[in-house]
Amino acid sequence: MEALVRLILIAGVCCSLGALWYTRRKRTVIYPDLPFASLDDKEVGDPDVCRMQFMADCNGLLKKGSEKFNGPFQVYTGDGRRIVLPNSFADEIRDNENMSFGESAIEGTFNTLSGFEPFGLAVHQGVMRDVVRLKLTRSLDAITPELRDEARQSVDIILGKDQEWKEMSLKDINARLIARLSSRIFFGAGVSNNDEYLDATISYTMDSFMAHRILRTWKPWLRPFVHWFIPECQRVRQLRKTIRDIISPVIKQQEQERRNRSDTKVKVSDMLGWLEEIASRKNTTVPVADAQLFLAFAAIHTTTENLTYVLLDIVDCPGLIDRLRDEIVEVLSTHTWTKTTFGQMKLLDSVLKESQRLHPVSAIMMERKVLAPVTLSNGLTLPAGSDTFLDTLVHRSPEIYPDADKFIPDRFMKLREIDTVANSKWQFVSTSAQHLGFGHGRNSCPGRFFASNELKIALVYLLIGYDWKYPEGGRVPEMRMGQGAWVPAEQKIMFKRTAGANDSLL
Numbered sequence: 237m238e239a240l241v242r243l244i245l246i247a248g249v250c251c252s253l254g255a256l257w258y259t260r261r262k263r264t265v266i267y268p269d270l271p272f273a274s275l276d277d278k279e280v281g282d283p284d285v286c287r288m289q290f291m292a293d294c295n296g297l298l299k300k301g302s303e304k305f306n307g308p309f310q311v312y313t314g315d316g317r318r319i320v321l322p323n324s325f326a327d328e329i330r331d332n333e334n335m336s337f338g339e340s341a342i343e344g345t346f347n348t349l350s351g352f353e354p355f356g357l358a359v360h361q362g363v364m365r366d367v368v369r370l371k372l373t374r375s376l377d378a379i380t381p382e383l384r385d386e387a388r389q390s391v392d393i394i395l396g397k398d399q400e401w402k403e404m405s406l407k408d409i410n411a412r413l414i415a416r417l418s419s420r421i422f423f424g425a426g427v428s429n430n431d432e433y434l435d436a437t438i439s440y441t442m443d444s445f446m447a448h449r450i451l452r453t454w455k456p457w458l459r460p461f462v463h464w465f466i467p468e469c470q471r472v473r474q475l476r477k478t479i480r481d482i483i484s485p486v487i488k489q490q491e492q493e494r495r496n497r498s499d500t501k502v503k504v505s506d507m508l509g510w511l512e513e514i515a516s517r518k519n520t521t522v523p524v525a526d527a528q529l530f531l532a533f534a535a536i537h538t539t540t541e542n543l544t545y546v547l548l549d550i551v552d553c554p555g556l557i558d559r560l561r562d563e564i565v566e567v568l569s570t571h572t573w574t575k576t577t578f579g580q581m582k583l584l585d586s587v588l589k590e591s592q593r594l595h596p597v598s599a600i601m602m603e604r605k606v607l608a609p610v611t612l613s614n615g616l617t618l619p620a621g622s623d624t625f626l627d628t629l630v631h632r633s634p635e636i637y638p639d640a641d642k643f644i645p646d647r648f649m650k651l652r653e654i655d656t657v658a659n660s661k662w663q664f665v666s667t668s669a670q671h672l673g674f675g676h677g678r679n680s681c682p683g684r685f686f687a688s689n690e691l692k693i694a695l696v697y698l699l700i701g702y703d704w705k706y707p708e709g710g711r712v713p714e715m716r717m718g719q720g721a722w723v724p725a726e727q728k729i730m731f732k733r734t735a736g737a738n739d740s741l742l
């Protein structure tokens with residue numbers, strides 16, 4: 237009986253949501269001045285068909301639209317109707333206060349669905365952004381020894397010291413390494429060694445990315461209903477609970493320690509303290525366990541994917557491992573471990589930027605919600621309530637990047653040598669209209685300085701300590717759905733401890 241009542245209630249809620257969505261859909265802003273792109277060339281396509289086209293071949297659709305219209309156009313995405321702006325508008329809109337990253341980000345996060353609540357912190361008065369920008373980034377020198385210590389231990393634990401070739405999933409290696417490094421800084425050594433926490437955090441990050449992708453293939457009005465039954469969404473809910481159960485006592489203990497500390501001296505990395513301080517400056521509070529999950533989501537998936545692609549690109553490029561090793565040995569023989577030391581590794585920096593150029597974390601960047609009408613330099617007015625983004629086709633532009641489809645490790649190092657005035661523009665952490673790997677403008681990724689240090693420290697340990705090669709089967713094709721692309725978990729890699737590895741440097 238109780239089950240029947242529940243079913244009727246669920247059906248009632250679904251019908252109301254369906255009706256609400258239908259009326260809203262009728263009112264969806266349509267942009268009559270803008271051409272519409274679809275793979276089948278229909279002028280105004282069926283939203284469901286067009287959404288599936290976007291999910292199946294996002295890059296093909298964006299390429300088609302940009303070549304055909306040579307200016308702004310509109311598409312249906314997994315998140316609804318969007319205006320695609322050409323790259324020439326990147327600098328014009330980058331700091332426009334009427335174009336909000338947060339309002340746009342929040343819509344695509346499904347934060348009102350059970351299990352997805354942490355993603356609501358993408359806005360939350362910019363607390364997360366400021367914690368990363370004002371606290372984490374400014375502590376980079378101070379946390380470098382912690383990252384180094386964690387990298388040393390983690391690489392030993394994950395890869396071992398065998399001088400025989402072993403085979404593993406590359407994604408597993410990297411996700412574990414990045415989860416350990418990030419957790420050490422976000423939470424401390426106790427948590428970064430807790431296997432149950434690490435497994436749950438990695439799975440939460442990977443499953444929620446997958447769940448987002450799957451939810452986007454469903455009609456929007458069905459999502460509040462179907463998410464209860466989609467296995468990835470069920471796992472996301474369960475994992476959120478598991479992680480909260482593990483970290484709640486840790487949070488309590490750390491809060492107690494903070495209260496008991498008589499001196500005002502703060503630990504080197506103190507994410508809990510930073511969250512509290514920034515939230516109170518903004519007269520708000522943040523649910524700390526969810527804030528940690530949000531950070532794990534923002535940091536672990538993106539950095540793991542970057543590390544995975546770059547290792548594959550390095551293994552694919554003959555002689556590159558030796559060149560990188562030479563550079564690392566030269567720099568570490570004459571410098572101590574600080575963030576500026578990593579700035580001296582110019583080839584490594586160039587390799588990271590080149591790999592990110594070919595494999596950006598998303599095919600669409602600078603997603604913005606228009607809060608009040610914005611008139612662009614070409615005379616087009618973006619209506620309030622509309623949503624915009626830029627594609628990343630510029631990353632493959634032969635005018636900017638000769639041999640654009642080829643991985644050229646020195647590409648950005650050479651650009652830095654030639655273009656001495658704009659030298660910093662071509663560094664890994666710099667954003668520009670020509671390279672949108674970390675977004676661009678006032679909402680560009682605030683975690684990029686931390687990510688860059690973390691990636692470089694990880695690569696120092698992986699490249700100096702180990703030899704790498706493909707097993708049979710080589711590089712497997714990447715996976716794509718909607719704007720996302722990722723290396724499949726099935727990608728295997730072989731490694732062994734380097735004979736006579738230069739351990740004294742590490």
Ligand code: HEM
Nearest residue numbers: 365534535538539542597602674675676679680681683687
């Ligand atoms: C290689 C790794 C990473 C990549 C590729 C990446 C990429 C991005 C991108 C593309 C954006 C949106 C920018 C825009 O629309 O203009 C973003 C935003 C953000 N990222 Fe990252 N990210 C990475 C690592 C991290 C890390 C390690 C953290 C935290 C420690 C972080 C925290 C954030 C936050 C808080 C935002 C939202 C910014 C805002 O509210 O304005 N990211 N990231």
